Amino acid sequence: MHVLLDGPAAAPRLTRLDEHGAPSAEPETVAPEGLAERMRAIEVAERPRWVWDDTALRYPAVVAAGVRLARCHDLRLSRAILRRSARTAGTSLAGSPPDGWDREPLPPAAPDAGEALFDLGADALGELPADALDEYARQRAAIAASTAPGALGALLAVESAGALIAVELRRAGLPWDRERHEAVLESMLGPRPAPGRRPRGLERILDELRAITGLRALNPDSPTVLVAQLRSIGVMVGSTNQWELQEIDHPAIAPLLEYKKRARLMTANGWNWLDAWVRGGRFRPDYVPGGVVTGRWATNGGGALQLPAQLRSAARADPGWRLVVADAAQLEPRILAALAGDRAMREAGRGRDLYRGMVDRGVVATREHAKLGMLGAMYGGTTGESARLLPQLARAFPRALALVEHAAREGEQGRVVSTLLGRSSPSPSLEWRALQARAAEPDAADAEVRRARTEARSWGRFTRNFVVQGTAAEWALAWMAAVRRGLRQLPEAAAAGRAPGPFGEQAHLVYFLHDEVIVHVPEEQAEDAALIVREGALEAGRLLFPGEPLDVPVTAAIVEDYGQAK
């Protein structure tokens, strides 16, 4: 049962669709004030998949009206996947000219839109594009005609579930302790300065730097100026990045690095960030599902996916609530092992730390080596320690290594690679192809041949990583969708005098970071939530690898603040 939800805010419509996506009854028009009740009733009685053009556009108003949908089909996100997937090559959708369904995600919401974004009547419930039903039928047809209908269907389901979750995450927000955050800033930077002024904590280090170097006008905030100034006193650097400065033996280096570290905290997550992104004790970032070519999420403002470790203690559960901080251990190499059907590698990680397992089997000497080597294999590292470890890994895990090597070769040839569920990499640009073609001519200049090879290898590193990162992203979406489903089945906790959450006293997701989720949960249900998070991982493993389910160990720490996890 699928239901199309559209119509003007003054008279929203619900249209029942049959299994082919065709309307099976007259649209039902609902009075706006009764819409939430009607939707809730349909959710409970009929388990529909709601179909609409863009979850990010429409769902906020629905959540604001007190309804959380179980499932949806997001036409925009699905189009993006189907359009590019190698599995749908030859379908009419893949061959059709670009149209309005190929558009980009919405522009970023204003940072302080916060609650206002969710006001019903803010035209979020407008008419769907007139051809929404046609598009839905096209997508169904493309899936049916594809070489992997089951996998693609699963992919669109988890992608769409992710879109629902992203909206709910913003609605809920990550509980954020402003005082705690300010205390960290104070300890690193001193009191908040007047706008445009350096805080005292930075001023003090700067004085020290000026004394050491004798440069009265030393300006560490400008990389180009700083390079010139350092060279003027004989510190012959080519840039001012950390790894270059670290190698230099000079008394100014340590305080300079300290200055940069603290300045970074201020510019990225300082008082301005707090003012812009934290309201009413919640950090509300703007997630962008499918915002990365590999299928990972991106963010638009707020930098939710780059919360520095030093500030995690500011993510703190409300009184009477807990955070369940869950992390999928060594997700990407496990995904690779499963993708490649590499028995030995799967065994090395079964039920324990995968890297430790590699050490125990004598593949490498230390856990650090195992990690470094696997990252190098998945990213295409060709130098240093990680490259030296590759032969050992290739001997122990030939199938896993062969899979990433093959993906790299495909990319170097300009071919497309795909994830397990069928998300495909973009084609290289026309410039890239032209360069390769020119370099293949018999009279090509050496420089051009070299440049073409460099570019080919670079694209190969991208496709090499794409299959692993993209399939890991699919696992993470499936995981999160399962966790969401499990949490919704938890009853609301009994009132215990604590402040209610955004969904009453029901546990809910509050954060997502590629292979980590955080659940905000009434304290007496924290153990239940931890169980749901682990069960969700198993469910994701079954969805992606039904033949031989992948078991990714998940750590689930029950804590009061994020800083206590790990």
Next chain:
DNA sequence: TATCTTGGCGCC
């Protein structure tokens, strides 16, 4: 003045 690019660095 507004917009784009770059360097640097935070996360996975």
Next chain:
DNA sequence: AGGGCGCCAAGATA
């Protein structure tokens, strides 16, 4: 000559 990002400030450009 290690994949994917976002964000900020400074600097460059229009």
